[in-house]
Amino acid sequence: MFRFPTFARALAVAAVATLTAAPALAADQGESGQRLPRFVSLRATQVNLRSGPGVRYPIEWVYLQRDLPVEVIQEFDHWRKIRDWEGTEGWVHRSMLSGNRAIRVVGTVTPLRAQPQAESPVVAQLEGGVVGRLVACPEASAFCRIEAGGYSGWLPRAAFWGAYRGETVK
DSSP: OOOOOHHHHHHHHHHHHHHHHHHHHHHHBOTTSSBSSEEEEEOSSOEEEESSSSTTSOEEEEEOOTTOEEEEEEEETTEEEEEOTTOOEEEEEGGGEESOOEEEEOSSEEEEESSSSTTSOEEEEEETTOEEEEEEBOTTOSEEEEEETTEEEEEEGGGEESSOTTOOBO
16 A cells, blocks of 8 residues: 655645536536526527437437527537426537527416516416517516517516526626
8 A cells, every 4th residue: 555645645635626626617617618507599490409419429309499498508519418498408519509598488378567577467478388589687586578479578487498596687
């Protein structure tokens, strides 16, 4: 058995601590320099979801709707691992993603309100699955401003997928 002298052991422990601390930072920031995870949307009307980061990996799913919100959870070179509103994960080329923010209504029917209050008049009724544009989520607000189907108004955060709890979007 080999024993480190006290000083050498302290250096070895410090080096191991430095190596183990690095992945924690990487989990907050991807190779692109943008934070992980983050919400984006699909840029094209047809996007292939692959089992790995490259064209040699098989296509496991094909999205057929532009502007669907997805969450980027990992990055590798020009590829992004995404998660959709159902929890499906896979890899897409970064050129298939847009930084535009979108939402997907969850549940059955949700009222779109004129103001960010539950008592505010209803502008429209949005069915589950409706995709819209996320315009803003004010700090500490339970509502976010969205545009969907030619309507603009406020939805409770719990009524859609596409923004983090407490996230401010301007």
